[in-house]
Amino acid sequence: MRRAALAVALLLAGAVALDRAFPPDLSRARDLSAEVTDRDGVTLSVFPAAGGVWRLRTTVEDVPPAFVAMLLVREDARFRWHPGVDPLALARATAQAAWHGRVVSGGSTMTMQVARLLEPRPRTALSKAIEIARAVQLEVRYSKDEILGLWLTLAPFGGNLEGVRAASLALFGRPPMGLDPAELALLVALPQRPSALRPDRFPERAAAARNRVLEIARDAGVLSPREVADAQATPVRAARHEMPRLAWHLAVREAGDARVATTIEAPLQAALERLGAEMAASLDERANLAVVVLRNADRTVAAHLGAVPGEARAGTLDLTRAVRSPGSAFKPFLYALAFDAGAIRPETRIADLPRRFDGYAPENFDRGFTGEVTAAEALRLSLNLPAVAVADAFGPLAFVAALERAGAPPRLPPADAGPGLPVALGGFGATLTEATALAAALAEDGTVAAPVWRAGDTAERRRFVSRETAGAVRAILAASTPPPGMPPQLHPPRIAWKTGTSWGHRDAWALGVSATHTVGVWVGRPDGTPLPGQTGRATATPLMLRVFALLPDPGTLPDAPPLPPAPALARLGEPRADRLRLVFPPQGASLADGAAVTLRAAGGQRPLTWLVDGAPIASPRHRRDTAWQPEGPGFYRVTVIDAEGASVAAEVRVRSP
Incomplete structure (x- = not known):
């Protein structure tokens, strides 16, 4: 009996040893x-x-x-x-x-x-x-x-x-x-x-x-x-279905892991992708669009459309991460920072009249001027000269630094000089994801966070502006005149929104906030070429409104405590001495293709640096003029920067002969 027990024990020990030595290959x-x-x-x-x-x-x-x-x-x-x-x-x-x-x-x-x-x-x-x-x-x-x-x-x-x-x-x-x-x-x-x-x-x-x-x-x-x-009695279906491809641009970032849970809502995502394809069909065949939908409560991504598929539309690119010029879409953030710093208040009077800022003479989108307006009216009407006056008072460098701290660093033209006043009008690059994150700060309590899309991750918030300031800007934007086609359930005070159109009609933006969600929309050509007639209001806003219509009823926007009192100014800022000036070409100049152009500046401290579309061009650094050969018809931005960091820019068009 003892020998039998020993034999069984040896067999078991041998089996265990073999199991450990040769485990199943999984x-x-x-x-x-x-x-x-x-x-x-x-x-x-x-x-x-x-x-x-x-x-x-x-x-x-x-x-x-x-x-x-x-x-x-x-x-x-x-x-x-x-x-x-x-x-x-x-x-x-x-x-x-x-x-x-x-x-x-x-x-x-x-x-x-x-x-x-x-x-x-x-x-x-x-x-x-x-x-x-x-x-x-x-x-x-x-x-x-x-x-x-x-x-x-x-x-x-x-x-x-x-x-x-x-x-x-x-x-x-x-x-x-x-x-x-x-x-x-x-x-x-x-x-x-x-x-x-x-x-x-x-x-x-x-x-x-x-x-x-x-x-x-x-x-x-x-x-x-x-x-x-x-x-x-049910016939066998012979069709082969494509594998799921929802939220593909977001999913491809996670393709290395076996299974990743996100914060996306599949029904909303499917509806968004159908809507995106429908809207893209009405655009130029080379144009595309991108959409980001955030939940305000936790800054998680509820839906994400990087692009609509299509080879001509460069549909494989994630355009929510593409660096593009936001135009006026960032004006609310400039005003919010100026309110927060006490530089201005919504009731501050600003003169919307022709004016030069060290050689920089901004114009409104419609080329006209409104006269004296309040800061709130200037923001709601998206007037350019008042925005530049606000940037002049608050400081373009302070504006850029605040955006950097908020996780949305402006991509400025490569140069040694610091940011200039054109940043007030979107004279820099940003991504749709960054812009939507900033808009979410205005939707709620003034804190900003990088959007989170992995389930279980927590958005790390940081202060952008105060809750009172966020509420003030939100109220200004919510009082805007509803655009054509806005569904009644979205009329003020249910959403607040701002549009933007980059120079040359390259990018159309719309940012909107409700009590529950923030929606960011970009429309344009992925290669950055102009799309004539495209504007944020005409092209991006209808898509933004239809995205909001996919979401649950948000209710009304939250009220905010009043801003602390600050002295109002009859007119914001005074012109400074006219230093560096761009003599040629003037803003909006139309040049003939094929001929070299002599760029000429006056004033300023030499040496001068010349840029075209942000890229330096060869120039005699101690002269005030240089030759430039346009690459072909299109829109260009010419910038000159002096040794003290002052800069002047002009947008010009080179037309076909």
């Missing part, structure tokens, strides 16, 4: 397709695994109980009871093979199938013995549901499809939980002969195999006769 189960989900676990986008295989991790919780029941009665009725090997099934299979002279039924359990899926081998007696050993190993190491999960992840479904979730998405366009009994039965049948039963190639064979599974399920009491009759 590398195939770990080599998964990258998957990005929404905040509720709904699949947004997937990316193929190595070799172009679609293989998504699938657990018992990912499939309906009816599927598991059908699978087990079809493949391994005693799965829950046996230790990985079913002696009765093996004996039956051996006897049938001996009687018929060929394999009639398989003796493999689900666990043995998993062993074969993990480590594919030729079908030989040795391979079967190894599968049996591996099956016992798996049963010792893992629970029954975990073993089922391995099968659900690795089972072949024809072509480059592996696993139940991948097959369900590709064959039916829905996850397994959304399938009916006929579809579930087909998924049970396919792994038996995945190539011969592919429904997109052999629908009749697939239907026959499915019906056999349904009959087995009926006989086992898994499905009722009525359910089986209805399922068998």
